[in-house]
Amino acid sequence: MMAGMMMAPRIAAAKAQENLSRVDALIARMTIEEKAGQLNLMNDPFRWRPEGINPGDTFDSDQAQTAADIRAGRIGALFNGVGAASTRYVQDMAVKESRLGIPLLFAADIVHGLKTTFPVPLGEAASWDLDLAERTARAAAVEGGAAGVHQTYAPMVDVARDQRWGRVVEGAGEDVLLNNLFAIARTRGFQGDDLTHWSSLVATPKHFAAYGAAEAGLDYNSTDMSEQMLRSVYLPPFKAAFDAGALSVMSAFNDLNGVPTSGNKWLLTDVLHGEWGFAGFVVSDYTSEQELIAHGYAADGRDAARLALMAGVDMSMKSGLYIKHIPELVQSGDVPVERVDQAVRRVLMTKAALGLFDDPYRGSDVRTERRVTGSREHLDLAREAGRKSIVMLKNEGDLLPLPRTGKRIALIGPFGADKTDVFGPWSVFKDMALAVSLEEGVRAALGDDAHLTVVKGSDVEAPLAGGIEAAVLAAGDADVVLLAIGESSEMSAESKSRTEITIPDAQLALAEAVAATGKPVVVLLRNGRGMELSGAVNGAAAILVTWFLGSQSGNAIADVLFGDHAPTGRLPVSFPYKSGQSPFYYAHKSTGRPSRPTDREFTTKFRGVPNEALYPFGHGLTYAPIRYSAVTVSSPTMTRDDELTVSVTLTNGGERDASEVVQLYIRDRAASITQPVRLLKAFKRVTVPAGASVETSMTLKFADLLFLGGDLTPTVEPGLFDVWLAPSAQSGEPAQFTLV
Structure with a gap:
């Protein structure tokens, strides 16, 4: 060995x-x-086209020039072309027809x-x-x-x-x-x-x-x-x-x-x-x-x-x-x-x-290429990845999961039947034949006895003639509404910066009209960023953040909606109360006048808005309530050579097993370079059986306390630290220890 x-x-x-x-x-x-030439990277004009390359004497001008440059050793790499059938043909130009035979690098x-x-x-x-x-x-x-x-x-x-x-x-x-x-x-x-x-x-x-x-x-x-x-x-x-x-x-x-x-x-x-x-x-x-x-x-x-x-x-x-x-x-x-x-x-x-x-x-x-592309194994993985990426922000009255029978469901919104936008931005080579829409996923989950009405209601950024009226009618006849709203991939990508990170006005109007029917609403949010959620959107009984989940989007969402899998995702970004808080992130500094709930004036906050997130980094619910005990530490002091064990007990008050992401944060109370109010240092997924309690621990080491000092070298200084084991960056009460 x-x-x-x-x-x-x-x-x-x-x-x-x-x-x-x-x-x-x-x-x-x-x-x-x-x-x-080896340092010259150009578009691949041969393998970009769906039909692949053209025979040599039918090259268009771009192909002809690129071919000539490859043969002359003037191009070392091509990008954003794919296809096994034509790779050999293009590579032959470099390997067999250039002076030195240096192969091309294909990138994408x-x-x-x-x-x-x-x-x-x-x-x-x-x-x-x-x-x-x-x-x-x-x-x-x-x-x-x-x-x-x-x-x-x-x-x-x-x-x-x-x-x-x-x-x-x-x-x-x-x-x-x-x-x-x-x-x-x-x-x-x-x-x-x-x-x-x-x-x-x-x-x-x-x-x-x-x-x-x-x-x-x-x-x-x-x-x-x-x-x-x-x-x-x-x-x-x-x-x-x-x-x-x-x-x-x-x-x-x-x-x-x-x-x-x-x-x-x-x-x-x-x-x-x-x-x-x-x-x-x-x-x-x-x-x-x-x-x-x-x-x-x-x-x-x-x-x-x-x-x-x-x-x-x-x-x-x-x-x-x-x-x-x-x-x-x-x-x-x-x-x-x-x-x-x-x-x-x-x-x-x-x-x-x-x-x-x-x-x-x-x-x-x-x-x-035929065997592995779009294989069953990859599609199953896409479905698994999709459902594990979903974050449940709220679930009032345990509206979710939905039963498969006995409920009339209205699927309303521009992303209900949509198949073109499930992939999200930078899906350069997507295969539309592999796309599963939300409607298809819900129908497959409900089976032959589905009572499902699908109404678009509005376009992504513009109203539809008669759209709201049709949506209200469908909602009125339903027991529960699935409201599929949010951003298109054209709104969340390169060169798609937004001054207001809100739901487009046309969809907000749709949401308000549907909410006015009084029927319970589940918001299925499609998005590529943290967003401001307000009005009827944030007022919905349940909200699932579904991002852009890719090929198996509809099936993945249905898996969570109907309880085959509980939501297990946690936010990797903060959802602010208002767009104007941007940039907002949990690991901010305290300032000399930190905002406290009881303070009204002269503290670090915007008028009418707390200096915190509506839905914080790390937040995410599942189909069972999890209660955290007080955090304990193995010692009130820590030295350079010590490891500190931080522990908490999780109690599942529900009837389903739960998967909880326990997050360890620290705060250095006083340092020569001011430190964030919290900083994630570790996390751990813990399964908590229904009705049971589980103690879980994580280890904090001296290296976890280091920060860059004024001379830009890692350092740490003696003093008091807060430490949390919590379900988000904005929850829980810390324990304390002193580095000596």
């Missing part, structure tokens, strides 16, 4: 050295144009599935289930690899604390720990155990860095923050992904403290490679190096190429600036050829790590 364990590193090191020798020999033979935006689509990343983060995230990423990689893809532009690991930002939907929410853990799980899932296997994709955490902190939640906007905040909150998820093995990273669109990230040498070279020892390559986001001009940082395209390359961007996406300008930049002496060689080496070493020099056609088997 010991010998076997010791052999693997030597074999890996030997293979790495073999790859390096191979790559350096190639670089020595390359012209400067061929080197620039496989963010939450390929053909089988899983919940959007924010939704999946609501599962608080890391094993699930690794399994869905693995399934996505299997389908992507079978379609001839080598690299995915995921996971997105931007901490997102302003729900106005459209790209909240792509990440794991507002908390650092949750982002760290999901970054690790998804990276491992995408890359698998063996990068040379056809089912492994190079993970590309994005967007480096602090993109999620854009001013006013406005996409592409500037970010300005202290280095302390950057290193405490926004950089750790990237480091976690790199430590898990990610071999690429995508630079961001935003500028950071006045320097655009795609031209930021301190970030892309000093921190990334110097401090962290990152061995992979940096790819720009779509034309982000060209956008250095619009930022006012570069004078022109030549200057932008120089600045980006010298900052540490190794591969240029789409702009064509590298292939256009690198040869002349090297000839003029403005860019050292050693820097070009360094970038090429990083790209080629990644291709070698994928095994492309040994098998450039990996993943181009049509039979494998």
Whole structure:
């Protein structure tokens, strides 16, 4: 056993050295144009089209130019094309028809599935289930690899604390720990155990860095923050992904403290490679190096190429600036050829790590592609992921779960029968044939005796003629209303920032009219961010947050609605009382005038709104009431060498077993750098049998108390700490201990 364990590193090191020798020999033979070509990433015009490539003599102009560039060694990678049938054809251009035969790297935006689509990343983060995230990423990689893809532009690991930002939907929410853990799980899932296997994709955490902190939640906007905040909150998820093995990273669109990230040498070279020892390559986001001009940082395209390359961007996406300008930049002496060689080496070493020099056609088997794409196994996983991502915000009078018989149900809202929008944003390659609508899921659950009426009521952002009247009529004839409302994927995605994170007016009017009938209402909220819920929406008896759940959306929701599975999700983002609280997040600082329930004036709060969330981070109910006892600690003091055991007893007052996510938070009461009012340090899922009590404990270590001091090094200081074991970031009473 010991010998076997010791052999693997030597074999890996030997293979790495073999790859390096191979790559350096190639670089020595390359012209400067061929080197620039390896750093040039362009759209795949062949495998993008559903019908695939055209025969050679019928290429359109884009295909013809791309083919010529590949054969001339002017393109090193293509993105957002899939398909096993045509992979070999396209790869042949590089391997058999270019001078050096260097294989192409095929990349794609496989963010939450390929053909089988899983919940959007924010939704999946609501599962608080890391094993699930690794399994869905693995399934996505299997389908992507079978379609001839080598690299995915995921996971997105931007901490997102302003729900106005459209790209909240792509990440794991507002908390650092949750982002760290999901970054690790998804990276491992995408890359698998063996990068040379056809089912492994190079993970590309994005967007480096602090993109999620854009001013006013406005996409592409500037970010300005202290280095302390950057290193405490926004950089750790990237480091976690790199430590898990990610071999690429995508630079961001935003500028950071006045320097655009795609031209930021301190970030892309000093921190990334110097401090962290990152061995992979940096790819720009779509034309982000060209956008250095619009930022006012570069004078022109030549200057932008120089600045980006010298900052540490190794591969240029789409702009064509590298292939256009690198040869002349090297000839003029403005860019050292050693820097070009360094970038090429990083790209080629990644291709070698994928095994492309040994098998450039990996993943181009049509039979494998047919077998794994949309497989029963993947669809079952999508259904499991969907139901585990659902969060129940409220359930007055135990309205849920609904009985399967004896109830007339009205399904009302623009998302009741909808099949086109179940996937959510960044579902680039979705298969509509795999989509299950909410109506289909409910009908399948109810069976042949279903008493179900389906009325649209309104469009997503506009009223329908006669829509409200039809909805009121249907609600009046029903025993219970399922109100399927919220955002479309066009409202929650890249470039979809919102000033008001509310339900659109047309749907609010629909909700008010339905509520006026007096029938019990279950809101089924479709969304990609934390939202302001008000009026009849928040007044509904029950609310389920259903995000965008992917291919099996309807079945997953029905599983929870009718009690086959209890809701187990917890919020990864805060739902504020009002949009104007944005950015709102639980781990905020206290201020010198903290808001208290009894205070009326001169404290930190908006007029008429408490300084807290309507539904806080970590909140989520299930089909049994869970009561928490007082929290206890194993000792009133803790030293550097101690571990503190924190315990609580959970009591299930219901008739069903319950799955509870117990969350451990701390607060450092007095520190040389002010600390958040709470900070998540661990969580644990605990099953509590019906009518029973279960004691559960978690361990707090000295390392859990560290924070970045004024000199930006991890430190901890003696003093009093609060510690909670609680069901959310806004509940429970803490115990105390003193670090001595």
